[in-house]
Amino acid sequence: MEIVVPELVRIKPQALQRIGKYLRTSDCNDIALFWGEGLQDLFRKTVIVSLESSGISIVHETVVDTTSIEEIFDTSLDIPSGASAVVAIGGGQVIDYCKYIAFILKKKLFTIPTIISNDSFCSPVASLYVKDKKRSISTHLPFSVVIDTDILQNAPRKYIYSGMGDLLCKTTAIYDWKLSYKKTGEYVNDFSVIIVRTALDAFLNYPVKDLENSDYVRTIASSLMMTGIAMEIAGTSRPASGSEHLISHAYDKLSSSPSLHGIQTGVAAYAVSAVQKETHNMVKESIVSCGFLQYVQENPLNREDLITAVRHAPSMKENFYTVLSQANAIEEVIEFILSDDLMREMAV
Ligand SMILES: [Zn+2]
Incomplete structure (x- = not known):
């Protein structure tokens, strides 16, 4: 290859x-x-x-x-x-x-x-x-x-917050890919996983997350670039896209006013992380530390549309095993959207 x-x-x-x-x-x-x-x-x-x-x-x-x-x-x-x-x-x-x-x-x-x-x-x-x-x-x-x-x-700040959302959601995408390996035997390319994790680390561990600092902006851009390259190496979108992307695609389809892709995938990553469990703390820390949460609190998604999108998400892509493929997972995500304090501020 x-x-x-x-x-x-x-x-x-x-x-x-x-x-x-x-x-x-x-x-x-x-x-x-x-x-x-x-x-x-x-x-x-x-x-x-x-x-x-x-x-x-x-x-x-x-x-x-x-x-x-x-x-x-x-x-x-x-x-x-x-x-x-x-x-x-x-x-x-x-x-x-x-x-x-x-x-x-x-x-x-x-x-x-x-x-x-x-x-x-x-x-x-x-x-x-x-x-x-x-x-x-x-x-x-x-x-x-x-x-x-x-x-x-x-450029307007909404774009870079969307980029951050499309970056931090790789945490849940990688979890889903590995879950699919366990449940269906789907091939996982370890090197592309390492690339994405390293890119995420560079972004999440950046010491002072100030968008006035061009080096921080460079780090966000280069980390996003690395996740695109990970897709090429893996030969699949898996390293960059899991259940959170399915929810975002469904939201695009059914909402009368979709938000930016990365805003939707970032919010959806937080929602599905509650059911993935081991990703939850990391995603929660990510959305808080980079200012994504605050941006979405000021510019929230529509809660009803988000819940409908969760229900439709598995049908967005055939033969694509994610945490949402598991029994009761959809209802658990919806319960979290309705009950979690931060979630209620990000989707109103
Ligand atoms: Zn994406």
Whole structure:
């Protein structure tokens, strides 16, 4: 099995200003450039100055407002064959779009996330619409991840709290994976478990969790990146996604006002940890120490929707054993949502 991980990774202040240099270093002199909506106004000037000073040409440029696979195919036909890289600047939508376009055109992909609200900026999976239905499509990891911590720090705080939620919930995901091994014999890749645990440790043990500190923001971003790479190594989303993700997917489907992915997975991780038991203290400490709890108390989920999502969660993915597959687990999680003091503040 050949595993290809990102070759050029830069997570630091003012990284966007150096994008031309990074592309030139990677022999990517002609690029297809894709933007998330509204981001050209904020960053295009900086990018153009950087590209021009390094002699990089833009051979195609598009603002992305869709993740329809049919539209991605159409756009792929417009990209000149001489383009040496696909560059995605923005959030999950443009990055997922470009993961697939780079995958089908066999081009190097540079992802430049302007928010880190989940682990998708460096995962091998793209969430795309296929005939109006959302599907997870396998692609490759990006060739390069460039993260400007100044941009993350200036973005609305909800995004980084969502990123923290998608990170701390790996505790319950790993538990579910190991549980599935015990109950069904599902293969567990130990090395990917170690990667995720090490990434979690770096985040949870960071001494002063101050979002004004760019090094703390770098730690959050690099830890999320490592969990994406763990998926590639394991050949499955298991190291990054368990019962808490099933609840979040169900909540997305049935709620009239879904929250951000990582907010939902973080809250759901706390709920399922009550039934997993051995993960409970760790998840509880995580949500308190990084400020996730306080953010969600101020921006809670809908309790009724969350309870319905718990009931529907096991049906979200076939042949996916989690703690919710066990007898009475669903009722126990719901009981916890209704009775736990913190839970009652996170879902009202
Ligand atoms: Zn996730």
